[in-house]
């Protein structure tokens with residue numbers, strides 16, 4: 001079995017078929033696996049820097065293909081691990097049924113809606129389609145997430161609570177906390193504590209898509225925002241943990257993993273996308289083993305170890 005990441009590297013990037021790579025890795029080693037495969041759109045996905053084919057003979061062929069990947073992902077996860085499947089309306093409802101079979105319906109945890117703002121038109125045949133869906137599965141009941149917090153303001157907190165705000169003599173603001181029926185004034189909740197901590201994110205994630213002039217834009221079609229992947233990685237893997245993405249595109253998962261102090265294994269079959277991912281990771285300072293599937297285990301480690309950055313707190 002192949003060692004996912006050698007001790008002197010931050011991650012591995014394999015130029016080749018992700019499923020073949022998964023089959024060569026040992027079981028129970030990954031903390032989190034995120035897959036953002038072709039969505040069954042029925043068309044070529046083309047960007048400024050290349051593209052990939054997303055045409056299939058039929059839905060069953062697509063789902064059979066996807067199911068093989070999920071089976072391998074399940075094998076590779078630790079019992080405390082997490083699996084993310086990123087799709088949209090084209091296939092997510094059918095894929096959910098397959099994913100339930102692979103991971104067990106009882107291990108299904110969330111349907112995360114990634115809602116992206118952007119230009120909206122007054123559409124009349126359907127509403128503007130502005131979200132993707134991420135299905136989240138735990139490898140077993142032993143898996144726990146790390147809560148993620150997003151910033152919010154005093155005004156948002158007060159609006160949500162709909163209660164009178166009181167002030168201590170020193171000006172510190174608080175509201176009454178409830179402790180069940182008949183105990184509506186049980187304790188004081190200080191506003192600053194809640195505002196400073198931020199608000200725990202729920203299952204709808206508002207994260208803008210990458211705009212045309214964004215610095216993180218690589219030109220690879222369907223590239224996902226780093227902010228989205230930072231949430232995925234921070235919530236579902238510990239610092240120093242191992243994160244996998246075997247349909248890696250421009251390498252966003254690897255970038256998020258590296259930034260948050262996790263190790264990563266990426267695979268990408270398209271040479272242009274793999275090159276983009278490699279350049280992106282090296283520019284970050286990551287030490288990456290770059291292999292072809294045939295030459296696996298023989299790739300050199302590139303990158304500069306002293307520029308490693310880690311921010312274990314995660315979040316967006």
Ligand SMILES: C[S@@+](CC[C@H](N)C(=O)[O-])C[C@H]1O[C@@H](n2cnc3c(N)ncnc32)[C@H](O)[C@@H]1O
Nearest residue numbers: 017018036052222223224247249250252268269
């Ligand atoms: C939706 S894109 C991933 C985008 C990526 N999350 C990003 O942020 O750039 C899907 C990717 O899967 C890749 N792909 C398709 N079949 C593959 C295979 N058998 N092995 C590895 N990658 C594959 C495509 O080339 C494409 O880059």
